[in-house]
Amino acid sequence: MNNLNDPPRWNIQPDPRGRREGANDGNQWNYALLVPMLGLAAFRWIWTRESQKEIQKVKVQYDKDVSIIKSEMEARYRGSLTESRKAAATLELELEKERQRVKGYKQALISQTQHLIEERKQLQQEREALEEKKQRLVKSGAVGAVLHHALEQEQDWYQRATATLKELEGQLVERQNAYCSLIQPRDQRLEMEKNLLLKVVKDPIGAELDLESDLRDIFKRDKHCADLLNMDKRKNGSLMWVYLKYWQLQVTVKKYEKAEKAILEGKTQT
Template sequence: MNNLNDPPRWNIQPNHRGGGPGAEDGNQWNYALLVPMLGLAAFRWIWTRESQREIQMLKSQYENDVSIIRDEMETRYKDTITERRKAAALVELELEKERQRVKGYKQALISQSQQLVEERKKLQEERDALDEEKEQLVKSGAAGSLLHQALEKENEWHLRATSTLTELEHLLVERQSAYCSIILPREQRLEMEKKILLRAVKDPFVSQLNLELDLKDIFKRDKHCADLLNVDKRKNGSLMWVYLKYWQLQVTVQKHRRAEDALLGKTK
């Protein structure tokens, strides 16, 4: 058995002087193993240091890249927020302009409607005055007979002028329906407006009423449309109906004026 108190001497143990044969060989083996171990330890130390340096460099590069990406993302985010705020501000500005424009249209329409109502009232007063004058002339005998004859002659003009207004009413209803339609193209509506203006200007029975400016005012300002489920075209439009009543009164007044002019021409 091995003696634990006296273990065998290995070649890696220091050489004892006078240790007997083979003592010098053991010393050589000690140096032969020490050099590779030192080299391995130095290589490991150098490799570990270089690895730590590489790791540190990669870590620094990663942190730098992350910082750059973060800054770019923050910049893009701020730019996007700024652009969206600008876009929202522009939309709000345009919306406010449209609100002011609609408000102006409403005020203009109200003012125009009031003006038409006042003119209609004046025409009604003139008509009442003419009717009263007519009655007085009728009562006066010969003058009344002349007035009656003059009015009879103007009946044909009155009927044709009224018929023309009825046709214009139908055309305006169709035009307003085209304006309120989401299907018909805008060019078709504009073509209808041109035909209406041409008819009003060239027709000899209503050309004296100067309807061109009134029609252009309707095309510009009358934007009233019934709800989408509406099937009655006559529910569209607002200003045009006021004008149509005004034109009818004008035709009636014009009839009496023409008769009066004819009567005055005969008496002269």
């Protein structure tokens, strides 16, 4: 067996016998092996240096690409931030406009409410004054009898006027429902308003009570609508109901005025 600690002469060793003619030259073989080893070392040094250059080149290109991407990302971020700020400013402006609009609506609603309260107070005062006048006339004996007879003579006009107002009330309810409807055409509502105006102009009672100007005021100012789930048409409108009560009081006052005029002109006798 081969001794691993003392292998055979794989490497060429110097000849202990010295150099003599015909003997093997070990040093020449050592020099022969040294040349490829030096070449291999030089190749490895050159290859390592070139590799380092390539690695350094890749690193420089990588840093350059990262810097470009970073710059682009920062530019996009600044652009997005600018657009977001512009959008936020636009929304804030729109919000402020809506706030001012709501504020204007509130002020208009408060003003309209105050106006309606004043009109209601005035109508109540007129009604109380009329009731007092009626009581005084009733208590006056013969004058009361004359007044009662005169009022009976005006009852036919009163009933016709009341019927006219009742019919007008139904038409106003339909008109306001058309105004509050999301599906009913606007032209249809305008046609309804036109017909109402023509009717009160042609009707002597409408002309006597000056209903045309009141209707135009209703069409212009009454914008009240109930909630979207409302199914009762009579819950729509606000100013129109005040006018209807006012017209009914006007009819009552006109009835007494006509009776008083008939008494003063001697057209009514006890």
